[in-house]
Amino acid sequence: MLPERKKKLFFKGRKRPFVPFHYRFKPVALRKVLPNTITLLALCMGLTAIPFGVDKAWKHAVSSVLIAGVLDGLDGPVARFLKCSSDFGAELDSLADFINFGAAPALLCYFFVLHEWGRFGWAICLFFAMCSGLRLARFNTQRLSGGGRPLPSYFSVGVPVTVGSLLAVTPIIYSFTFKQKSVIFQALCLVITGIFMASRFPTFVTKGIRIIPRYSGIIVLSSVVVLIFGWVMPWETLLVLSLLYVGSWPLSWRAAQRYTSLKPHREGKSFYD
Template sequence: MIPNAITAMALCMGLTGVRFAIGAEWEKALAAIIIAGILDGMDGRIARLLRAQSKFGAELDSLSDNIAFGTAPALIIFLWSLQAAPRFGWTAALALAVCCALRLARFNARMDAAEQPHKSAGFNTGVPAPAGAGLAFVPIYLWLITGRPIFQDWPLVMAWTIFIAALMISSLPTYSWTSIRIRREWRLFALAGVALFGAALLTAPWITLLALSCVYLLMIPSALASYARVRRRRAIPRLPA
């Protein structure tokens, strides 16, 4: 019950973001999606901790991700900017929602596959749904930080939305939590960094999220290089002892 309840809360927060967007309360709309992302990161770990993993929970999590990080962000971006486009504004918003659904379907289809090169090496295939939703909001972060209407112009927002949708269904290897290894001597610094990030998120949320999005995008080439090194190591035949 506990992990499934958290997943249901994430779904509700995603839809609540749409409700705030309808009322043009953009900061609250983005905050609802961010809370949904935090809840999404908790439910699976709590399920493993409590040994409460189930097929029902996996299916509910996938449906919740599709709504909270695909449908809801697409509607928020459409109401914020893309509805001003004379043509294809709704199509661009649909691209984000559809690509999120396709990515989740691909993930579910490969869940029981015997050979998963990216997953076995500790990488994701494409940008995950929560990260994709956060990246799609980059123009809104810039608009909230600067107040400049140029970041709300539909041509810029449309191009960015389609770009993020393409990243979600791409076959690019991206870092996952399992690929992060922190050396023992750096763990205290990592904990301090997490605490500072939490404080920055509360005091300057949009600047912090913008910086986090930039760091994530810059890490994609690094993930490509890291995965290439893993493939080269695997290609070297092992000699007998």
């Protein structure tokens, strides 16, 4: 900062150009704000699930997590469609994912039934949250390093956190249909899901799957049937989808081993090293 006398001498005989207020800030296109807005809405829905869990409004709590998952699946495609992907959006999305699908489901499971085990139940919830953080940290490092993937894009390294949150709240969804609660079932879901999230176990993801044209009609018809059942019987449909996803793990393991044996990595390393 210049002294007041030097400021007067410096600006003596000069006129400052007048800059209108709306030109003092660089304008940002609306399309660049839309993906981050969707991410923030997903973050709001994930946080909203926590007070619902405190009030024991379990259907509203689980629905908030599911809506956050839907919004999380939209922000990336919207950003790529509008050609406005950025590192800021990627970091914001990762932070929102940890809160929506790591912290919020762990708290819901503790409020639901794991509080009966006291500190041990809370430790299980912390384990799940830490595994989700490790999964997201590994995903970010792979994105920043830009290293090549040893497997096709329809494989994921470990269970994604969005699917992991659904598996974590599966006992809560189970109680909606069968009116039963089980502390052991809830604890096993959190522990097993956390291990598979933090591991390098290959799992299928739908975004990288390419549909053969002759099977496109069957895929579209099956999707419509799933949507209809999801509208009529949402909780039962989610339970079936969760079981089908867990049942696909042996198939994904076998498919990954077959792919690595037919087409090994260029560096000579296995996918599981």
